[in-house]
Amino acid sequence: MNKQRVKKLQKTLQRRKLDAVLITEPHxxxxxxxxxxxxxxxxxxxxxxxxxxxxxxxxxxxxxxALQAEEEAQGFAVELYTxxxxxxxxxxxxxxxxxxxxxxxxxxxxSSSAKLEDMAEKVKVELVPLLDLVERMRAIKTEEEIQLxxxxxxxxxxxxxxxxxxxxxxxxxxxxxxxxxxxxQTMGAEGPSFETIVAFGSNAAKPHAVPTNRVLQDGEIxxxxxxxxLQGYCSDMTRTFVIGKAKKKFKQRLRIVRKAQLAGIKAIxxxxxxxxxxxxxxxxxADAGYGDFFGHSLGHGVGLAVHEAPGLGSxxxxxxxxxxxxxIEPGIYLPDWGGIRLENMAVVREDGCEVLNEDSTxxxx
Amino acid sequence: MNKQRVKKLQKTLQRRKLDAVLITEPHxxxxxxxxxxxxxxxxxxxxxxxxxxxxxxxxxxxxxxALQAEEEAQGFAVELYTxxxxxxxxxxxxxxxxxxxxxxxxxxxxSSSAKLEDMAEKVKVELVPLLDLVERMRAIKTEEEIQLxxxxxxxxxxxxxxxxxxxxxxxxxxxxxxxxxxxxQTMGAEGPSFETIVAFGSNAAKPHAVPTNRVLQDGEIxxxxxxxxLQGYCSDMTRTFVIGKAKKKFKQRLRIVRKAQLAGIKAIxxxxxxxxxxxxxxxxxADAGYGDFFGHSLGHGVGLAVHEAPGLGSxxxxxxxxxxxxxIEPGIYLPDWGGIRLENMAVVREDGCEVLNEDSTxxxx
Numbered sequence: 001m002n003k004q005r006v007k008k009l010q011k012t013l014q015r016r017k018l019d020a021v022l023i024t025e026p027h028x029x030x031x032x033x034x035x036x037x038x039x040x041x042x043x044x045x046x047x048x049x050x051x052x053x054x055x056x057x058x059x060x061x062x063x064x065x066a067l068q069a070e071e072e073a074q075g076f077a078v079e080l081y082t083x084x085x086x087x088x089x090x091x092x093x094x095x096x097x098x099x100x101x102x103x104x105x106x107x108x109x110x111s112s113s114a115k116l117e118d119m120a121e122k123v124k125v126e127l128v129p130l131l132d133l134v135e136r137m138r139a140i141k142t143e144e145e146i147q148l149x150x151x152x153x154x155x156x157x158x159x160x161x162x163x164x165x166x167x168x169x170x171x172x173x174x175x176x177x178x179x180x181x182x183x184x185q186t187m188g189a190e191g192p193s194f195e196t197i198v199a200f201g202s203n204a205a206k207p208h209a210v211p212t213n214r215v216l217q218d219g220e221i222x223x224x225x226x227x228x229x230l231q232g233y234c235s236d237m238t239r240t241f242v243i244g245k246a247k248k249k250f251k252q253r254l255r256i257v258r259k260a261q262l263a264g265i266k267a268i269x270x271x272x273x274x275x276x277x278x279x280x281x282x283x284x285x286a287d288a289g290y291g292d293f294f295g296h297s298l299g300h301g302v303g304l305a306v307h308e309a310p311g312l313g314s315x316x317x318x319x320x321x322x323x324x325x326x327x328i329e330p331g332i333y334l335p336d337w338g339g340i341r342l343e344n345m346a347v348v349r350e351d352g353c354e355v356l357n358e359d360s361t362x363x364x365x
Numbered sequence: 366m367n368k369q370r371v372k373k374l375q376k377t378l379q380r381r382k383l384d385a386v387l388i389t390e391p392h393x394x395x396x397x398x399x400x401x402x403x404x405x406x407x408x409x410x411x412x413x414x415x416x417x418x419x420x421x422x423x424x425x426x427x428x429x430x431a432l433q434a435e436e437e438a439q440g441f442a443v444e445l446y447t448x449x450x451x452x453x454x455x456x457x458x459x460x461x462x463x464x465x466x467x468x469x470x471x472x473x474x475x476s477s478s479a480k481l482e483d484m485a486e487k488v489k490v491e492l493v494p495l496l497d498l499v500e501r502m503r504a505i506k507t508e509e510e511i512q513l514x515x516x517x518x519x520x521x522x523x524x525x526x527x528x529x530x531x532x533x534x535x536x537x538x539x540x541x542x543x544x545x546x547x548x549x550q551t552m553g554a555e556g557p558s559f560e561t562i563v564a565f566g567s568n569a570a571k572p573h574a575v576p577t578n579r580v581l582q583d584g585e586i587x588x589x590x591x592x593x594x595l596q597g598y599c600s601d602m603t604r605t606f607v608i609g610k611a612k613k614k615f616k617q618r619l620r621i622v623r624k625a626q627l628a629g630i631k632a633i634x635x636x637x638x639x640x641x642x643x644x645x646x647x648x649x650x651a652d653a654g655y656g657d658f659f660g661h662s663l664g665h666g667v668g669l670a671v672h673e674a675p676g677l678g679s680x681x682x683x684x685x686x687x688x689x690x691x692x693i694e695p696g697i698y699l700p701d702w703g704g705i706r707l708e709n710m711a712v713v714r715e716d717g718c719e720v721l722n723e724d725s726t727x728x729x730x
Contacts, residue, residue: 307405
């Protein structure tokens, strides 16, 4: 249990006149309780937190997770449900004198909300759908968290370099992706933070390419987008390069993408509007004539989840705050030719930002 | 695209007077379209199917997935959204003359359903929450699917045996879990179907144990629960054994669990009630005096998802049907001592069932 985080949340509950909140989102659950169990998808939870506006918080789970819950969620009262969670809540909410209960609307299934409503009606509890209550806390990292994320970023780069050294024509995308994911594990990561992308030549035109048996040719584009989880915290990095002699066109486009990335990095500081940061990088690509070939947003927050707030996209009018960590990942994608993307992570500071990456592959201008 | 599956679904839509259905659940999406992209959690979809009651089905996605969608979802009209999915649906639904639209209530967030309702109201579309429409189709496997699942089961056993041979006192749980997951990948699997469980001694008392740095002692219990994905289809197997000389108590309890498993297997046939199958196995464990130490249900369906319908639990009154594939995994868990679980998979046949496993580790009576 992270006492400070629970207390901060409880203060928010009091301010919003909520008697308690149900926490169903797994990263939020871990953030508040330290309980690390994984869900089997949203339909099969490993447990739910019930945080009252004051006093001891609860972790509700089933017998399969009983021991792990007791061990990890220190300070939480662990309660097991045998007849489902709603039967347990029906007893617990009146006992805790809960009249207004918040729930995570963005991590609560439509079908489950029908059951929750049924139960709430019977015990006369008013339900309040909430968005991003804990996510807003998570978006701003403490220095301790920044340190953990930096360790994740640096291990990710070490893994990249260990495999990068071995790359040669004749290898397949799958082979390289496997080598990367295996190195992550042997080098101490909990696992990849998302499915590793390795794409050659025209395959690199798909921003979310899945590795295939395509064989690397001399002089062909290699795009690697990879990340890992270390102590719960994610990293995310993309490098694009050529094994052998790079064509002029590649070098030229790589420089444009790098310039766009630097323009994005330059625009980041506490108070900057997210969409303006996206715009700063996008302008470089548009000015070079590739505006139609950069279809995704510039970046996203990273923390316990590999994609979290804030989004650096053209529709986000919110302002960056010190302690946020974002990716800066512009790209150019040309279906018949291939694609280039460069991605680093940075922490937002009062007067600018601090790039967390040290690796410079493909970043020379 | 699987034409037969889409046609079958369209017939169901006609019967239920639905003009179209939105498919958001990723396994259902893959089952119907062949599109294999992975979601980054339920909050970040790689695309949604819109299946009208007749005619060409649609795959709605964003530019990141455009090429993969076109390649994989043969027969589907691929349409990209740039301003979000609801803006696109607002145009598409009236054009397709949709008046009644089904959606997957069990894979639709409460927060998204609010947006869906907004949009539906504007274009005068009636929304119908659906449960398990495609899951009911998926629960019954074709012989072709059974063959794919058998290949997944057999590869999983080969991986188990490759690592089992190397086990020795001094190894850690994490080390063995890593070796298993790496072997899965090098031996051709797409990846593990869930986080591999390796638990020694008292750690085995947690049904969902997470591997730790605990060091294996001579004569200690080893519980391994592992599965992989091959050609999209999952396997799931548990073995419990001892490296070195097993204690009498262990052998005795292992025999009870195996007898319970055999009783469960014997109870499986088309027409058998799911809870009765659970009961048949549970009775063996209860009769031996361990009824309070088998807290989870006997098994679950396996297919494109590692946990799917049908559930073999004490609350499921539905009947098994030929072609269903289930796990049979009784266990005994004693907090201070450890745990034993044995898990095989079987396909339900008219007159009994066919166990898909060939591995016999720990299964001798």
